[in-house]
Amino acid sequence: MKAAITLRDYELLSAHLDGQLAPAETQALLARLDAEPQLAAALASLTKVRALLRRAPQRRVPRSFMLTPQQAGQRSGLGAWSGFNFASAIAALTLIFVLVTDFSVNGLPTPLTARAPEAVMMMAEAPQAESYDAGEAAGNGPANPVETLALENTAADETRMAEEPSLKEAPLTLTGWVAYNAPVLEALLASLAVIAGLLAWHHRRR
Amino acid sequence: MNEEQWIKDAQAGDLDAFNRLVISYQGLAYNVAYRLLGDDASAQDATQDAFISAYRNLRSYKGGSFKAWLLRIVTNGSYDELRRQKRRPQLPLEPEPLDGEDAPDPAWMADPGESPAELAERVELNAAIQRCLNQLEDEFRTAVVLIDVQGMDYSEAAEIVKRPLGTVKSRLARARSRMQECLQGFAELLPDKFRLTGEGKP
Known part of the structure; x- marks a missing residue:
């Protein structure tokens, strides 16, 4: 044993x-x-x-545990709300960024169409001037109406820059880069805001 | 009861169908949570949370025993609650009864056919069982609650705790052995036919 x-x-x-x-x-x-x-x-x-x-007794259920629609939908509601908040935050940041960019570059928000020719001319300034110089030296004059317009605008810009030396001597800064690419950036950020909105809508649908 | 259909409908977003499942299983879920946690309020919270979690994750149920799937959520939720209680022990606002048990609330156990003396005996016996269960480690308690208190078979319990059958057998044997030791301390509460001899402790 x-x-x-x-x-x-x-x-x-x-x-x-x-x-x-x-x-x-x-x-x-x-x-x-x-x-x-x-x-x-x-x-x-x-x-x-x-x-x-x-033999241990079973406890009587003290209440019903059936789910209410709120309890059942809590997660999806919260998800949609979170998604909505997230999208709203992105949209708001985008708006603030665009406004700040506008203010810092132009002083006041101006329509994109009003600024576009200036940006285009700043971009095209140097090569066009060279081509003008070369063409004039050869005695050929402007090749077409677009060139004529560009030359006229360049002349106007040179006059403005002579009156405002700060423009001529401004170094290439982040602000300058942003101003230079403003149309592209604005389009990009607007697209981002639209995507964020669509995402929020999608979350809500789910 | 067409459980499979209710599950399919609930998976498709039919809350009424899911609530039929809730009605079918709420007694079992609550009692398992109560025996694991040892108090009513925590058990109610754990049960409600388990049903909410089950509804939200119903698409992850891929067949098999729905009861086992649901009780796994209940036991996991109860373990989380136990861990939380261990991290942040709470002092009761009112002094505990001298014997350390919950304040007696025999209404839920009342059986119309029994005398007050029998009811009192059952209440005390139940308190003794719960006290001994509370002293077990979580995994031992789960084994004994699922198999002995709720009457499930080994394979069901193994599916719920996601452990091999041998592990469940071993845990149950240890849990029974410890329950035997503990219940000997309440010998005067036990009806004669349940009095334990105390022999053969490992």
């Missing part, structure tokens, strides 16, 4: 109680139970514990 019951014995007894032992294991255990009263007592004890636990 064994002096103490091991954990392994307890596992066997517990599985035997629930009919979880293989037939051969059951036979072996039954033989031991006949020979080891302590093991048999342990089985009796475990049987009582199991019976007691199975």
